[in-house]
Amino acid sequence: MAVERFIVDDRTAFLRRPDYRTVRVLALIGLVVLWELITRTGLVSSLFLPSPIGVLAEGWDMAISGQLLTHLVTSLERLAWGFAIGALAGISVGVAVGFFSLADAVVQPLIAATFPIPKIALLPLLILWLGIGEASKVAVVALGVFFPMAINTYSGVRQADPLLIRAAVSFGAGRWSVIRKVILPSALPMVFAGLRLGAGIALLLLVAAEQIAADAGIGFLILQSGNLMETTKLMVGIVVLSLLGVLSHWGLSGLERAVIRWRHT
Amino acid sequence: MRVVVERVSKTFTDRPGRDVVALSQVDLAVEREEFVALLGPSGCGKSTLLNIIGGLLPASSGRVYFEGEPREGRPMAATVFQEFALFPWRTARANVEFGLEELGVSGFERAERTRHYLDMAGLAGFEGKYPHQLSGGMRQRVGIARALAVEPAVLLLDEPFSALDAQTRTLMMEELLGIWARTRQSILYVTHNIQEAVFMADRVIVLSRRPGEVLDTVPIRLPRPRGEHQRGDPAFIQASDRIWGLIKSQAQAALLEGDAVPERG
Numbered sequence: 001m002a003v004e005r006f007i008v009d010d011r012t013a014f015l016r017r018p019d020y021r022t023v024r025v026l027a028l029i030g031l032v033v034l035w036e037l038i039t040r041t042g043l044v045s046s047l048f049l050p051s052p053i054g055v056l057a058e059g060w061d062m063a064i065s066g067q068l069l070t071h072l073v074t075s076l077e078r079l080a081w082g083f084a085i086g087a088l089a090g091i092s093v094g095v096a097v098g099f100f101s102l103a104d105a106v107v108q109p110l111i112a113a114t115f116p117i118p119k120i121a122l123l124p125l126l127i128l129w130l131g132i133g134e135a136s137k138v139a140v141v142a143l144g145v146f147f148p149m150a151i152n153t154y155s156g157v158r159q160a161d162p163l164l165i166r167a168a169v170s171f172g173a174g175r176w177s178v179i180r181k182v183i184l185p186s187a188l189p190m191v192f193a194g195l196r197l198g199a200g201i202a203l204l205l206l207v208a209a210e211q212i213a214a215d216a217g218i219g220f221l222i223l224q225s226g227n228l229m230e231t232t233k234l235m236v237g238i239v240v241l242s243l244l245g246v247l248s249h250w251g252l253s254g255l256e257r258a259v260i261r262w263r264h265t
Numbered sequence: 266m267r268v269v270v271e272r273v274s275k276t277f278t279d280r281p282g283r284d285v286v287a288l289s290q291v292d293l294a295v296e297r298e299e300f301v302a303l304l305g306p307s308g309c310g311k312s313t314l315l316n317i318i319g320g321l322l323p324a325s326s327g328r329v330y331f332e333g334e335p336r337e338g339r340p341m342a343a344t345v346f347q348e349f350a351l352f353p354w355r356t357a358r359a360n361v362e363f364g365l366e367e368l369g370v371s372g373f374e375r376a377e378r379t380r381h382y383l384d385m386a387g388l389a390g391f392e393g394k395y396p397h398q399l400s401g402g403m404r405q406r407v408g409i410a411r412a413l414a415v416e417p418a419v420l421l422l423d424e425p426f427s428a429l430d431a432q433t434r435t436l437m438m439e440e441l442l443g444i445w446a447r448t449r450q451s452i453l454y455v456t457h458n459i460q461e462a463v464f465m466a467d468r469v470i471v472l473s474r475r476p477g478e479v480l481d482t483v484p485i486r487l488p489r490p491r492g493e494h495q496r497g498d499p500a501f502i503q504a505s506d507r508i509w510g511l512i513k514s515q516a517q518a519a520l521l522e523g524d525a526v527p528e529r530g
Contacts (some may be wrong), residue, residue: 163346163349164351164352165350166321166350167344167346167350167352168352168367169321170319170320170321170342170343170344170369171343171363171364171367171411171415172340172364172367172415173341173367177367181352181363182352185352185354188354237376260354261354262354262355262395262397263354
């Protein structure tokens with residue numbers, strides 16, 4: 001009988017997921033190039049699909065004239081206020097509801113009842129209450145951010161390790177010390193997940209609100225350009241929104257890495 | 266200060282609503298500068314008793330008190346937890362500082378005491394590391410330094426080395442004895458390991474299985490400083506055999522119920 005050898009292979013090879021870094025970049029560039037080529041063939045009228053280079057040039061002109069900046073600053077102010085108010089309120093309510101069972105009993109049913117309402121449906125009511133100015137737009141953004149923040153913070157607080165809470169108490173920590181030194185740091189990863197969710201929702205609600213009742217802002221720019229058939233301007237607005245989304249994601253990720261240092265060292 | 270446990274009983278109510286007696290009429294005391302081991306099979310309520318002494322759990326009846334001259338700024342008890350219970354967002358140094366912060370020890374003294382106990386626990390050079398960057402043995406050193414730093418009337422250790430591998434455990438036991446020799450800090454050390462108890466303690470209090478009752482107190486007459494060479498000493502073997510004789514039948518009962526058995530060696 002001949003002796004045979006059976007070499008052991010790595011049977012998990014097909015489970016590996018390589019990075020394909022260059023493919024990521026090429027796919028994006030490829031899409032833009034394809035878009036440019038399609039517009040150059042003249043198959044599609046530039047009224048319906050302006051070329052990427054045209055959008056870029058238009059964007060540059062609008063930036064120079066200051067028109068883009070006005071809309072952008074208006075939108076950013078609404079976003080910043082709405083996001084800050086919604087996030088702060090959401091975190092506070094989330095901590096209170098997660099820690100105090102009385103707050104839980106009072107607030108939990110309220111949140112369950114109001115959470116499913118699409119927040120943009122409340123805009124007419126908010127306009128009635130707060131007027132057509134900035135306050136109603138800020139409020140709708142804040143409302144949109146509030147819910148994911150409150151719910152995420154709540155589950156972050158509930159997930160705090162009871163052993164760590166007991167350890168803190170055994171070393172003399174009282175209620176506020178436990179909240180500040182154990183519960184809040186435990187909840188931070190969930191808080192950041194909420195902030196990222198909230199950022200997306202904020203952008204969505206802002207644009208919707210600006211298209212319903214506004215005379216400035218990126219959402220207004222897009223709506224107005226559409227009405228005037230200025231498709232290139234419209235596309236500039238959309239590209240700006242996409243950039244805003246990407247930048248806010250990066251910003252929050254960077255902030256998270258800086259704040260939750262213990263996870264990244 | 267001496268710690269006195271007087272006729273302490275603890276009854277839990279389990280899921281189907283039956284009363285389970287975890288501790289029944291436990292009497293014991295830890296004298297000043299004494300090293301007492303509390304030993305019993307699993308399910309004997311030793312951790313429950315430790316939690317009652319630490320004020321983390323109310324007794325159903327009986328009482329725990331400290332007797333002697335109180336010293337200002339010294340808490341009655343500090344606990345070293347089996348699962349370390351370090352705050353993952355705090356460095357080794359900041360973990361040790363935690364108890365001092367809660368005591369209101371400020372600035373220079375806090376830094377000084379923290380450094381002192383970090384050095385004593387063999388953590389010099391690791392002060393800036395987060396718990397997840399440390400090995401199990403190093404993490405428990407942080408746990409020990411954190412408890413020592415508040416200079417409690419009694420140091421409670423809840424199976425502090427049972428999550429460590431056997432070699433690390435042996436080394437840590439010797440180090441703890443070294444620390445005890447230097448500080449003469451009263452210690453109540455909970456374990457289910459007979460050799461560990463005999464190796465370290467002045468007295469071993471043996472608890473029975475549910476309901477936990479004091480079966481006997483075994484004095485350990487081995488000279489100090491203790492060392493590995495004493496494991497063959499007739500006094501060592503005698504004490505170990507006596508304790509094993511006390512709990513063997515109970516350990517067998519525990520085995521049949523699927524609980525973990527105490528380790529003999």
